[in-house]
Amino acid sequence: MDQRERRALEDEHRPEAIRRRLGAPQRAETVPDAILGGIDGCVTTFAVVSGAFGAGFSATVALVLGFANLLADGFSMAVSNYESIQARREHIQGVRERENHHIDAVPEGEREEIREIFRRKGLSGETLEQVVAAITEDREVWIETMLTEEHGLQSEGLSPLRSALTTFVAFLVVGAMPLLPYTLASLGTNRQFLASLAMAGAMFLGIGMLKSVVYRQPMVRSGLRTLLMGGAAAGLAFLTGHLAQAWFGVAP
Template identity: 65%
Template sequence: MPTPSRESLLEEHHPEAVRKRLATPVKASTLPDAVLGGIDGCVTTFAVVSGAFGAGFSPQVALVLGFANLLADGFSMAFSNYEAGQAQLAQITSTERIERQHIDLVPEGEREEIRQLFHAKGFEGELLEHVVDTLCSEPDRWVATMLQEEHGLSSAGLSPLRSALVTFVAFLVVGTLPLLPYTLTGLETTSQFLASLGLAGIVFLAIGMLKSAVYGLPAWRSGFRTFLMGTAAAGLAYSTGYFAQWLLP
C-alpha cells in the first residue's frame, strides 16, 4: 500500500473534509466476510473433490458432491454469520437496557464510572468534571459512552444481513472454481484433479495476497500461509477418502 503524500493528508484533514467524513454513516468492512466465505468455499469444495479422488469416485460423483456441498455449506455458513451478527445486536440492546436502568436507579454511581473511565485516559481536575458533566447531561450520549468505553460495544455499521449475503456470494463464487475442471468431460480424471488442485492453489494465494494488499501487510507471507492452510485441508480430505476406500470393502 503506497504511503500518502503530506499534501493529500493535509487535504483530507481540512476541517470541512473532516466534518463531511465524520458525518457520513459508518459502514463495517465486508472484506472479512468475503475472505472468510471465499477461503472456506474453496477449502470445503476442494476437500470434497480431494476426498472423492482419493476414494476413487467418478468425476460425475465428485461434481455432484461438490455442488451439493457448495450450496448446503454456503447457506449454512451464511446463516451462521447472520445469527452471529444478530446475537451481537441482541447483546448491545440488552446491555443498553441495563445501563439505562442503572442510570435511572443509581445515577451518581454511573457518573463515577464515567469519571474513572476518563481519568484513566488522562483527564483530571476541572477538565475531568467538565467532561463528566457534558457526557452525562444527555441520556443517549451517556448510554452510548458507557457501551463504548465500559463494554467495548458498538453497533455502528453492523449489518447481519449484509455480512451473510457477502459470505454466501463469496462462498459460491470462489467455491465453484475447483469444480470447473470436472465440467470438462474431455479430460482424464487425474488431469481434472490436477487442474482443480492448480486452481485451488491459485485461489488460496490470491485471497491471502489480496487481504495483505488491503491492509498493507507482506503479501507473499499471507498468501503462502493461506496456501498452506488450504493444502493441509485438501490433504486431510484426500487421505480420508483414500483410507476409507482401503478399509471399507
C-alpha cells in the same frame, strides 16, 4: 514517507476532512465476510474433490458431492453468520437498555463510572469534571460512551443480512471454481484433479493477496499463508479418502 504521501496525509487530517470522515455513518464491513466465505467455500469443495480423488471415486461422484456440499455448506455458513451478528445486535441492545435503566435508577453511580473511565485515561481535576459534565448532559452520548468504554461494544456497522448474503455469494462463486474442471468430460480423471488443484491454488493465493491489499499487509506473505492453509485442508481430505479406501474397503 515521500512528499506526496505526506501531503495526502495532511489533507486527511485537516479539520473539515476530520469532521466529514467522523460524521459519516459507518457502513457495514463486507470484506471480512467475503474473505471468510471465499476461503471456506474453496476449502469445502476442493476438500470434497481431494477426498473423492484419494478414494478413487469417479468425476461424476466428485462433482455431485462437491455441488451438494457447496450449496448446503454455503447456506449453513450464511445462516450462522446472520445469527451471530443478529445475536451481537440483540446483546448490544440489551446492554443499552440496561444502562438506560441504570441512569434512571442510580444517576450518580453512573456519573462516577464515567468519571473513573476518564480518570484512567489520565484526566483529573477541573478538566475531568468538565468532561464528565459534558458527556452526562446528553443521554444518548452518555449511553454510547458506556457502551464503548465500559463494555467495549460497537453498535454501528452491523448488518446481519448483508453479511449473510456476502458470505453466501463469495462461498458459491469461489467454491465453484475447483469444480469447473469436473464439468469437462473430455479431460481424464488425473487431469481434472490437477486442473482443480491449480484452480483452488489460484483462488487461495488470489484471496490472500486481495486481503493484503485491503488490510495493507505484505502481499506475497499473505497470499502464501492462505495458500498453505487451504492446501493443508485439501491434503487432509485427500489422505482421509485414501485411508478410507485402504482401511474400510471403500470402493469407487
